[in-house]
Amino acid sequence: MIEVKRPKEAFLSVFAYRMAPKEELFTRGHRACQGCGAALGLRHVMKAAGRNTIVVNATGCMEIVSSPYPYTSWAVPWIHVAFENAAAVASGIDAAIKVLKRKGKLDPNKKINIVVFAGDGGTADIGLQALSGMMARGHNVLYVCYDNEAYMNTGVQGSSATPYGAHTTTTPAGKVKFGQGYWKKNLPEIAVAHGIPYVATVCPSFPLDLIRKVKRALELPGAAYIHLFAVCPTGWGIPPAYAVKAGRLAVETGIFPLYEVEYGRYRLTFDKKLKPVEEYLKFQRRFRHLTPDLIKTIQERVDAEFARLRVMEEATNRPDYRSVSGI
Amino acid sequence: MxxxxxxxxxxxxxxxxxxxxxxxxxxxxxxxxxxxxxxxxxxxxxxxxxxxxxxxxxxxxxxxxxxxxxxxxxxxxxxxxxxxxxxxxxxxxxxxxxxxxxxxxxxxxxxxxxxxxxxxxxxxxxxxxxxxxxxxxxxxxxxxxxxxxxxxxxxxxxxxxxxxxxxxxxxxxxxxxxxxxxxxxxxxxxxxxxxxxxxxxxxxxxxxxxxxxxxxxxxxxxxxxxxxxxxxxxxxxxxxxxxxxGRRYRAVEEYYADDAEIVLLTQGSVTEAAQVVVDEMRKRGKKWGVVELRLWRPFPFEDLKKVLCNNNIKCVVVLDRAISFGGQLGIVMSEVRSALYHEKNKPMVVGVTAGLGGRDIRFDEYVKMYEIGEKCLKEEKEPDKVIIVGLRE
Amino acid sequence: MRLKERPKWQELLPGCVIDEPGNSVNYKTGDWKTLKPVVDKQKCIRCGTCWIFCPEYAYEEDEYGYFNPNYDYCKGCGICAVECPARCIRMEREEE
The missing domain is CATH 3.40.50.970 (Thiamin diphosphate (ThDP)-binding fold, Pyr/PP domains)
Structure with missing residues (x-):
């Protein structure tokens, strides 16, 4: 058995939260729904990223709620252009910063982070091509997909990140169909396949783990991808008060495994005995039609995926493992 | 240089x-x-x-x-x-x-x-x-x-x-x-x-x-x-x-427009080809000219009026190199026509289309465009739609 | 706040740029709520859990290290009440 060194700071005592950076760069007065997991996630990401950050936002919930003219919830430079091209706009900004630094028009020693925020629709579906191009070219950009598992901004339509069996307005559960009919697209693995230095999954229910991963992503040169699990009380049909709890349960049941892949090396950052998926599924309106058979199918898939991640972790941490990332 | x-x-x-x-x-x-x-x-x-x-x-x-x-x-x-x-x-x-x-x-x-x-x-x-x-x-x-x-x-x-x-x-x-x-x-x-x-x-x-x-x-x-x-x-x-x-650029460029009766309004490389045609046809007594709409946006309304409503030009034949389906066909033509709408001494505006999808426009086809203008002037009828020149039918 | 909600066109910056960073703090979302969190300071352990999990960062730290909800921004989601490890936050109906 290979010993994997795991970060411990994420699971310190409750008082550890006080260690989180105090500066708020995604400011209040935004118009996200009550208990919005994405807004909470953005707030945490911005704490980690800090002031020297340019944010590129794809069209979507977070863009809408944070920028109805004349208000902006962004204390850092922020740009929104369209739905599918956030990674492309970020590529251009990265190129600009590189050349302006080379020419001395920007201080070459000043580190400027570029962070993209895009939803699951803007990432898994319409923005996938631009994201792939950005990662393949290795731009110095951190792409954060806040995944609320459907097109929430337009009223809960299914995306390719909508989980199997979930009811949405375009994948409704009916007499002959049971909701979303195919498995959630595995975006972190698509990012890993690009051989970029850093890929991670985060959930704002684990804020210190999130902050650490964002900082790591920004430290490493080149493109980084972070998949942020964003609980959506409105779209999922859960009480807003349970938003953080739902995120925690998604992690604890293995529905949303927390891990990071640094230069090709996998590391599970939450690896405990998993709770049954039913605990996560049962209190959400979007899953209430699921039959025991379907829940069993989901459980098998979750177990298989978690086991696969453990295998990947072990295989990629062997002393003789050589990663192509970063070479 | x-x-x-x-x-x-x-x-x-x-x-x-x-x-x-x-x-x-x-x-x-x-x-x-x-x-x-x-x-x-x-x-x-x-x-x-x-x-x-x-x-x-x-x-x-x-x-x-x-x-x-x-x-x-x-x-x-x-x-x-x-x-x-x-x-x-x-x-x-x-x-x-x-x-x-x-x-x-x-x-x-x-x-x-x-x-x-x-x-x-x-x-x-x-x-x-x-x-x-x-x-x-x-x-x-x-x-x-x-x-x-x-x-x-x-x-x-x-x-x-x-x-x-x-x-x-x-x-x-x-x-x-x-x-x-x-x-x-x-x-x-x-x-x-x-x-x-x-x-x-x-x-x-x-x-x-x-x-x-x-x-x-x-x-x-x-x-x-x-x-x-x-x-x-x-x-x-x-x-x-x-x-x-030393090289001057204008929003609307003219070639023999000041004494022409008929001008062809062009955009892009057809302008020079039309100028060659005008040179040749002037030798044969045709008072033809060329007006080039260099600046497309912002549209040069005043310049265009000044050039086209000079009392000599009786007809402007607008050469469109694209088609607006189901409309008047000619995009530039309809813009020129509406730009001149309020002018008292406006010339007749006739639309032609040619050179679509890379087809060459031959010398005789340019001549044909001017002749369409002559014909419209003679019949005193401004056609609603663009005439496609060089079409097999 | 200098920028206006209903400006004349001449008052807009090119491309509707907003040059007042973070000015949404002037937009109070406090009236969204029907329930408001009330903190029992006798039980509070000042851990900051309410603060870290608030999507609005409505909780503000005072000089004694306690976190108090700012009702101008609190939308009343109730995450703090569920997450508080000391169980010292209660959601109460807004009086009106």
Whole structure:
């Protein structure tokens, strides 16, 4: 058995939260729904990223709620252009910063982070091509997909990140169909396949783990991808008060495994005995039609995926493992 | 300044390099590709200190150029036809977000059937996207206008993207004699690019906010004023260029228009071909002329009226190189016709279309266009629709 | 706040740029709520859990290290009440 060194700071005592950076760069007065997991996630990401950050936002919930003219919830430079091209706009900004630094028009020693925020629709579906191009070219950009598992901004339509069996307005559960009919697209693995230095999954229910991963992503040169699990009380049909709890349960049941892949090396950052998926599924309106058979199918898939991640972790941490990332 | 024989595509790339573009993001498409290939070469050889982004689509080409431009870098891209159609969404946003990107547009027809050859259906599709749009009719013009486009678009009172149109293959792939500048000569002509609200961590601004119904109308009015007012800067830049380097550009160019009875109104490389026809036919006693609509947006209403309503011109035959299906067919024709609507001494406006999808327009076909004008004058009837010249039927 | 909600077109910056970073703090979302969190300071252990999990960062730290809800921004989601490890936050109906 290979010993994997795991970060411990994420699971310190409750008082550890006080260690989180105090500066708020995604400011209040935004118009996200009550208990919005994405807004909470953005707030945490911005704490980690800090002031020297340019944010590129794809069209979507977070863009809408944070920028109805004349208000902006962004204390850092922020740009929104369209739905599918956030990674492309970020590529251009990265190129600009590189050349302006080379020419001395920007201080070459000043580190400027570029962070993209895009939803699951803007990432898994319409923005996938631009994201792939950005990662393949290795731009110095951190792409954060806040995944609320459907097109929430337009009223809960299914995306390719909508989980199997979930009811949405375009994948409704009916007499002959049971909701979303195919498995959630595995975006972190698509990012890993690009051989970029850093890929991670985060959930704002684990804020210190999130902050650490964002900082790591920004430290490493080149493109980084972070998949942020964003609980959506409105779209999922859960009480807003349970938003953080739902995120925690998604992690604890293995529905949303927390891990990071640094230069090709996998590391599970939450690896405990998993709770049954039913605990996560049962209190959400979007899953209430699921039959025991379907829940069993989901459980098998979750177990298989978690086991696969453990295998990947072990295989990629062997002393003789050589990663192509970063070479 | 020295005169060299050079492929027009290469000259256009050299114009962008002369402007010291900082970010080039482009995707291959015929007949534009030689332009960005040459820029890539200049970057690879260290002759141009720029970032060349090999994007994965034209949509990204424009998106990246927009991002770079608002981040404070001089940005350039080039495309044609389907590429422009694909980037359409961002073409509109680039002007709305006031990013002075310069785009060299090698005009090519739109599919289907797929045709890599020249007409103006690509640019006409982008007519209402809020870009300054200028036509070049030879290699020298393409070179000069591309270089000047940066100075126009980046002017603090303008801050708008500029597209320079030139005909695919007919210009892009042809070697022409072009007067080319040394860097020293133009050094102080083009000031460094400074966007007043660039993405700056020391002075944060938010770009591209949500425009609720309470704001959208005002936003569009502001944009419309900006492009309308850009005309002053366009003229000023062209005047300064003429004074310093001797080549003068006008929004509406005329050739024997002052004493012509019939003029052909053109855009792009057909202008010079029509001029050759006029030279020849004047020898045969025809009082014909050519008027070139160089500046497409902002539309030069006053210049056009001044040239066309001069009391000599009885008929203007507008040559459209694109079709508006189900409408009057001729996009330029209907714009010219409506621009002259209130003029008392306006000439008859007749529309013709030719040279679609790269078909050559022969000498006799130009003559035919003027003759259509003569016939309409004789019959005193202005046709509603465009007449397609050179159509087999 | 200098920028207006209903400006004349001449008052807009090019491209509707907003040059007042983070000015949404002037937009109070406090009236969205029907329930408001009330903190029992006798039980509070000042851990900051309410603060870290608030999507609005409505909780503000005072000089004694306690976190108090700012009702101008609190949308009343109730995450703090569920997450509080000391169980010292109660959601109460807004009086009106």
């Amino acid at each position: 020295k005169r060299v024989g050079i492929e027009v595509s290469i000259a256009i790339a050299e114009a962008a390099a002369l402007a010291e573009v900082e970010v080039v993001s482009a995707y291959p498409i015929t007949p534009q590709t030689h332009i960005v290939e040459h820029l890539a070469e200049l970057v690879a050889n260290g002759e141009l200190n720029a970032e060349f982004i090999t994007v994965e689509s034209e949509h990204t080409a424009m998106s990246a150029a927009l991002g770079a431009s608002l981040a404070g870098a001089r940005a350039f891209t080039s495309t044609s036809s389907q590429g422009l159609a694909l980037m359409n969404e961002i073409v509109y946003i680039t002007s709305s977000m006031r990013a002075p990107v310069v785009m060299a547009l090698a005009n090519r027809s739109l599919s289907a059937p797929i045709s890599i050859w020249n007409d103006h259906s690509d640019v006409m599709n982008e007519r209402d996207t809020g870009w300054i749009s200028i036509f070049a009719n030879n290699g020298q013009e393409a070179y000069d206008l591309t270089f000047m486009a940066f100075k126009i678009g980046e002017h603090p009172n303008v801050l708008l993207p500029v597209m320079i149109n030139f005909d695919g293959f007919i210009l892009t792939h042809v070697i022409e004699p072009v007067w080319m500048f040394d860097k020293e000569e133009v050094k102080d002509f083009l000031p460094p690019y400074e966007h007043p609200y660039k993405l700056d961590v020391d002075r944060p601004t938010s770009h591209g906010p949500v425009g609720l119904p309470d704001i959208y109308t005002e936003a569009k009015k502001q944009q419309e004023e900006a492009i309308r007012n850009s005309r002053k800067i366009i003229d000023a830049v062209w005047d300064e260029f003429a004074e310093r380097f």
